[in-house]
Amino acid sequence: MTCLALTANGAEVTLLSDTHMSQSTGFAHAAGLMEPVATSDPRAPQWFKRTVEFCAAAANDPDWGIEPRSVLFLSDHTSTHEQDWFSQVPKRAAEQADLRGGRSQGTWFDTYVLQPDIASRAFQRELVTAGIEFRARNCRKMLSIEAIASTAVEKRMDAFVLAAGLGLAALQDIDTVIGRDAGLTAGLGLTIRMPLAELPLDHVLMDADDFTYLIPQRNQVVCGGTNIPTPHDDELVEGKSAVAKRLRAEWEDDVRRRVRRLYPEVGPFTGGDVRVGARPLRHEVLTALTERFGIPGLILGGAGGSGWTFSVGIADDACTFLSEHLDASAPGQLRLQAA
Template identity: 25%
Template sequence: MTTPAPKVVVIGAGVIGLTTALAAAHAGHDVKVISAQRPEETVSAVAAAIWAPYHAEPAAWINPWAAATFDILARLADTTPEAGVQMREGIVVNREGSAPLAWPETVAGNRPALLSELPRGASSGTVCTVPIATMPTYLKWLQKECTALGVAWEWRTARSLVLEADPGAVIVLATGLQSLGLHPDDGMYPVRGQVAIIGNTKVDRWIIDDANPAGPSYIIPRTDEIICGGTAETGAASLAPDPETQKRILETTMDLSPGLSKGTFLGSRVGLRPGRHLIRLELRDENGIPVIHSYGHGGSGVTVSWGVANATLELINTASQHPSN
């Protein structure tokens, strides 16, 4: 006799929660999502959303998850324009005295940047092509795909793991920093990110310049706007844009790409990345309830989202084979 697929309750509707819900629904599970924030209100909606492993460990998990996600996002860019994912060429800048980022060398077709391609002050760089998601569009697409597969939605605050446990269900806790309110975890901390938005101009290439003397900087063109950043302030929790940071971001990115000065400044946005010393993806018995903890993805939520979702499916299957409730 075939054991029915367990119910899955996903708490959280950011990119990790939605991708996990979609993967579980595709696998035949009865899925419900509970979230106090709609997708467009989550930190995922603020993300620059370029495929670039950032501020997340351990590498032994991140690298295969990122590779799996790259393949799916690249396929969406090729076949599903309504998902809001595009493949774009850009440059990762290197500067004297700083170690180059390792991930660009893992991207197929990467090459050394020509001197003519380097911004002022750069010693070298790597050119490669990676997926970029326009997050408002991509999150809506994920939600629409989930709904088409029968995923149910409850837009409210989760009360507790015990109270949200449907009989026979596996809970996936994917609420980022909000996980602290449902389960204690001393390893969680906010990583504040502020970006500036530029419209009414065109930039063909993205630029990542982590070692810029003025601070980590990047320019990420999307379908309808350009995301300029940024910051990575560990422990900072203010959601109010800082005027001095805004000024620094605009000056630095316009120096990297002078064409930005022709555009229109559309405002600043702030999000709190869910930092943790290590990503947590773990199946635990919580008072007789199978709970999969899935959070702490730092600045790599989009980059690892499909890899995390697939790994979560394996844990859901494990929970169904060894039920605790």
């Protein structure tokens, strides 16, 4: 999203990545609900608002895979229903009869759900239109921020933007450049996808107290979830060890039990496509500038469970910040590298 916003603001962008973006965790695992979860970032209301505005327009284009959805948001805690970001969307108190899962309070609000595997088509189309084609020669794993900066200097770029998700934590010099504030851990998320035809549901159910949800995308319902913090380099993130496999079975049982509690209509709730993916976890999104390599670099990440929800707002802020910082008075002259 930041690439597209930068080109819309006149930048000439080269995209580097170790995989095509449709293979990234965000595309493969995200439930795509536009709601600021697992964050206490003060910018959440403003970023949420921008993405909701984007979704309202993009929902008319089937390639984005965006559906307007009402959410029944449940929590026993009044303060959870009074979070600042609620002010950005239409909402109303739930009736007593709406409450489920044993929760004592509920709020209905209107937002959007994006189905990432469908949206990848729209992204691809928009990138091509913007002249940013992901070419084989740009497919590489970057090992350090210094290496990214040198590539940008070599290609005579004016700046680089680093938005590598959990990959940020593995860069050799992240602690030297950002300091201990980088603080990127992984939040393991288990979800179970069911075809919408087998589990017809036209609204989102979200139990905020135990992080249980049913999220209808366009043609499937994503049921979850977990958000289990672990070090970014823990063997659980890779998911191949015997311990990871045993825990995965336990998490799956737990998610199925909680989903049945929230939505008994789901029946025995067997089968489905079970996925475990790691989100980058920070309570506040990392937005840092480095100038130590002789070229300005903007480092963005750690949006955790809200990466899609904040994507448009973060992209807007990145453009504003870079154009002010680089004093890009001549649109079309700015050259940026995004990784």
